[in-house]
Every structure is written in C-alpha cells, then in structure tokens.
Amino acid sequence: QGGNDEREQTLNQLLVEMDGFGSGQEVIILAATNRPDVLDAALLRPGRFDRQVVVDAPDVRGREMILRIHARKKPLDPSVDLGVIARRTAGMVGADLENLLNEAALGAARSGRSKIVMRDVEEARDRVLMGPERRSLVVREADRRVTAYHEVGHALAAQLLPHAQRVAKLTVVPRGRAAGYMMPDADDRLHVTRPALEDMVAVALAGRAAEEVVFGEITTGAQNDFQQATGLARRMVTEWGMSPRIGKVALAEGEGSFLGGGPQLVPMSEATAHTVDEEVRGIIEAAYARAVALVQQHLPRVHETVEVLIRRETLSGEEFSTLLAGGTLDELPPPPPAPLPPAPLPA
Structure with missing residues (x-):
C-alpha cells in the first residue's frame, strides 16, 4: 500500500509540473518506455504525453547506415560488404550492431590481422547471436553425425520450400x-x-524429420524447434485468424512488440480451448508430414551433404546450394582430427 501511495504522489507531482508550464516557455518534455500499456491514462491525455513515437528495430537500410557509422574508425578490408551484413542481421538494434563490429575488431586482432575481413564479421555475428564457439567440448562422432543430419534437414526445407x-x-x-x-x-x-x-513451421520441424527418416529414432535435440513451431502455430490460430474452425477472431490480447508485453490468451470455454489445441496440433502434424516427405525425396543428396558438412564443419548458404544442386566444392579440407579424450581426474 505504501508503494502505491508513493507512486500516486509521484505521478500527481509530475502532472502538476507538466501542467505548470506556460505556453510561452520553450520546454519540451520527452520520455521513453518499453511498456506503454502500463502507463497511467492521465499521462497520455492531450497536453501531456499526447504524441507517441514508436522506435522499432531498424530495417535493412537503417542497419546498413548504423553499421557505416560504427565502421568509420574501424580498419575494414575492402572485402567487407556492410550491405550483406545488414541483410543478415534482421532484428538487431544499434547496440547489437556496434557490439558486432567491436567483436569483429577483437577477432581480427586475435588472429594477428591489421584489418577486419568478412570472416571476422560473420564470426562476430554468430558470437553475438549464439554465443562463443565451444571447440573444447568433446563431441562423440555419433552425436556429431546426428547434429549434421538435423541441421541439413533444416537447411533442406529452408532451401526448397517456396516461401521459406x-x-x-x-x-x-x-x-x-x-x-x-x-x-x-x-x-x-x-x-x-x-x-x-x-x-516456417515445416523448417523448424525438418531437423527432427531428418533424424527420424535416417536413424529411425529421435533425440532430445529438437526441444527449441518444437517451441518455435508450436508458438507459430498457436499464434496462427489465436491471433491471426488463420484457423477455419476458430474463425476470424482474436483469442489473445496485449501488445507483443514491447519488452515484457507479450500477448495473453483471453478467457475461453473448455470446448474452445480444446478446439485451439486440435487446430495447433493439426498445423504441426501437417508441417511435419511435409518435412518428412521432403527429406525422403532428397535423401541421397542429404547423405552427400552431411558427409561434406562433417568434414568442413561449416557451410555457407552458397556452398549448400551448390551441393544441393549436385555440384562439388573445390579444395575439400581433410577430416578434422579426432577430439582428445578428457583428461583423467586426479587421484
């Protein structure tokens, strides 16, 4: 109760100060928030914070401009294409892009180079998005092979499905x-x-589909894929009116574009909730069937690509397209050395 009283007093005093400015005073009040949905309505009335400007994450052109600003004092090699980097950093904000170029500069320095090359920027992007490499992790050959088939399954669906x-x-x-x-x-x-x-749902499920088609059994590696696929399918049903049985109604409310403001399901009957679950499951099952059929149709090419991926460890999109079309990659490196066994624990 005491906290609420202080909040009310602070709000009232702020409103008094804002209302106290005369029209002749050259004062502009600005404020920023990630949660406009929890602001008191009195703050948003005309004459107060009555003009709201949504500052969203930059688009591809904005990201390229931000990258150019932060690259001014960086020793970039001519091979670095900031336009390509901008296209591959969707969702990143200015701080992310600044951090990306700083990480790239550190990577170049660690490698003994005086200039940042494209490989440094790509490694920095992966580090920012996914975390640092864990090359010290000892991975069994069987696990590496399962991972390779899983990722090639994702890539196959992403490359061949028309809207992916x-x-x-x-x-x-x-x-x-x-x-x-x-x-x-x-x-x-x-x-x-x-x-x-x-x-998008089929791409998320194609890794598990490849595991099941190739090995005849499944692993725990698809947990995040299921969360992503289920989240998309549920939003199709409850938010975007894409379910014939539910109809063109919204069963979720709230603004999801601000931090902490994700949509929440509205109260609904048990029958409606059951129908929602059935529709979500139907979308998932249909997408999984498409992914399985795609892997089965291109299984020989999947096997070939996996062998190259295991040997090279990483493939670019262009290299994957070449392999999928039946081409070969020049200068194939030798297989990576077998990982060292873990050191024995001291007696």
Whole structure:
C-alpha cells in the first residue's frame, strides 16, 4: 500500500509540473518506455504525453547506415560488404550492431590481422547471436553425425520450400547451448502469409524429420524447434485468424512488440480451448508430414551433404546450394582430427 501511495504522489507531482508550464516557455518534455500499456491514462491525455513515437528495430537500410557509422574508425578490408551484413542481421538494434563490429575488431586482432575481413564479421555475428564457439567440448562422432543430419534437414526445407527464408549458414560447431545450427538468410517482412508461416513451421520441424527418416529414432535435440513451431502455430490460430474452425477472431490480447508485453490468451470455454489445441496440433502434424516427405525425396543428396558438412564443419548458404544442386566444392579440407579424450581426474 505504501508503494502505491508513493507512486500516486509521484505521478500527481509530475502532472502538476507538466501542467505548470506556460505556453510561452520553450520546454519540451520527452520520455521513453518499453511498456506503454502500463502507463497511467492521465499521462497520455492531450497536453501531456499526447504524441507517441514508436522506435522499432531498424530495417535493412537503417542497419546498413548504423553499421557505416560504427565502421568509420574501424580498419575494414575492402572485402567487407556492410550491405550483406545488414541483410543478415534482421532484428538487431544499434547496440547489437556496434557490439558486432567491436567483436569483429577483437577477432581480427586475435588472429594477428591489421584489418577486419568478412570472416571476422560473420564470426562476430554468430558470437553475438549464439554465443562463443565451444571447440573444447568433446563431441562423440555419433552425436556429431546426428547434429549434421538435423541441421541439413533444416537447411533442406529452408532451401526448397517456396516461401521459406533461404540458408545463410549451417554448422556442426557447438556454440552457446547449441550443438549446431542453421542460420536463415533473414529478411524484414512486414506481412507474412499463411503459406509462409506453414513453411516456417515445416523448417523448424525438418531437423527432427531428418533424424527420424535416417536413424529411425529421435533425440532430445529438437526441444527449441518444437517451441518455435508450436508458438507459430498457436499464434496462427489465436491471433491471426488463420484457423477455419476458430474463425476470424482474436483469442489473445496485449501488445507483443514491447519488452515484457507479450500477448495473453483471453478467457475461453473448455470446448474452445480444446478446439485451439486440435487446430495447433493439426498445423504441426501437417508441417511435419511435409518435412518428412521432403527429406525422403532428397535423401541421397542429404547423405552427400552431411558427409561434406562433417568434414568442413561449416557451410555457407552458397556452398549448400551448390551441393544441393549436385555440384562439388573445390579444395575439400581433410577430416578434422579426432577430439582428445578428457583428461583423467586426479587421484
């Protein structure tokens, strides 16, 4: 109760001060928040904070401009294409992009180079998004192979489904909490169609599909994939009116574009909740069936690509496209050395 009283007193005093400015005083009051939904209505009335400007994450052009500002005092090699980096950093804000170039500069220094090359920037992007590499982690060959098939499954769906985001990179090098990952060539979509969402769900599930088709059994590696796929499917049903059985109604409310303001499901009957679950499950099952069929259809190419990925550890989107089309990569490096066994514990 005491905390609420202080909050009310602070709010009232702020309103008094704002109302006390005369029209002749050249004073502009600015404020920023990530939670406009919890502001008191009195603050948003005309004459107070009555003009709201949403500062969203920058688009691809904005990211390139921000990168150019932070790159002014950085020794960039001519091979560094800031436009390509901007296209592959969707969702990053200014602080992320500044951190990315700082990490790239540190990477170049650690490698003994006087200039930042494209490889430094790509490594920095991966470090910012996924965490540092864990090359000291001893990975069994069987686990590395499962990871390779899992990531090639994701990449196959991303490259072949008509509305999916194409592949930017895939790797079996552990990073952060991931044993490997496939990075899509993200774009700034303003409007996403139902076919595009269905392809996104299928891409998320294609890693598990590849595991099941190739090995006949499944692992725990798809936990995050299921969360992503289920989240998309549920939003299709409850927020975006894409379920024929539920209809064109919103069963979630709240603003999800601000920190901490994710949508919440509205109260609904048990029958409606059951229908929502059935519709979500139907979207998931249909997408998984598409992913399984895709892997089965291109299984020989999947096997070939996995062998190259295990040997090279990382493939760019262009290299993956070449392999998927039946091409070969020049100067294939030798297989990586077997990891050292863990040191015995002291007696």
